Amino acid sequence: MHYSIRQISEEFGLTRRAIRFYEQKGLLKPSRDGTNGTLPRVFNDEDRSRLSDIVKLTKMGFTLKEISRGHISSDQYRNQLALCLDKIAELEEAILLIKERLSTNGDC
Numbered sequence: 001m002h003y004s005i006r007q008i009s010e011e012f013g014l015t016r017r018a019i020r021f022y023e024q025k026g027l028l029k030p031s032r033d034g035t036n037g038t039l040p041r042v043f044n045d046e047d048r049s050r051l052s053d054i055v056k057l058t059k060m061g062f063t064l065k066e067i068s069r070g071h072i073s074s075d076q077y078r079n080q081l082a083l084c085l086d087k088i089a090e091l092e093e094a095i096l097l098i099k100e101r102l103s104t105n106g107d108c
Contacts, residue, residue, distance in 0.1 A: 001044070001045055002042050002043065002044055003042075003043040003044075003047075003048060004040060004041070004042070004043070005019055005020075005030075005040065005041050005043070007043075008043050008047075008048065008051060011048075012051055012052070012055055014051075014055070019051070022051070022054060022064075023041070025064055025068060026068060027050070027054055027064065027067060027068055028043075028047055028050060028051060028054075029047070030042055030043045030044075030047050031044070053067075054067055057072065060077075060080055060084075061080050061083060061084065062076070062080065
C-alpha cells in the first residue's frame with residue numbers, strides 16, 4: 001500500500017515538516033515517482049512501520065542520533081528506563097509538595 005505525506009502526517013499526528021526533517025536526517029527514505037524527483041513523496045508500508053518506530057523511540061526519550069544508528073541495545077533501554085523512573089520520582093515529589101501547599105494554604 002502507498003501513502004501520501006498528508007496521510008502519514010495525519011495518522012501519526014506529526015507535521016509534514018517533521019516528516020521531511022526525518023527524511024533529511026536519513027531516517028526515512030520515501031520514494032518519488034518520476035525521473036527528476038520533483039513528484040510527491042510516496043510512503044510504503046515499510047516507511048510507515050519505520051515512522052511508527054521513530055515516534056515510539058522518541059517518546060521513550062531516545063535521540064534521533066541514537067535512532068539513526070539503527071540499533072538500540074538492551075543497555076540503552078535499561079538506561080532510558082532508569083531516566084524515566086527518575087522523572088516519575090521527581091514528579092511524584094512535586095505532586096506531594098503541591099498537595100501539601102494546597103492543604104495548608106487553601107487557595108494559594
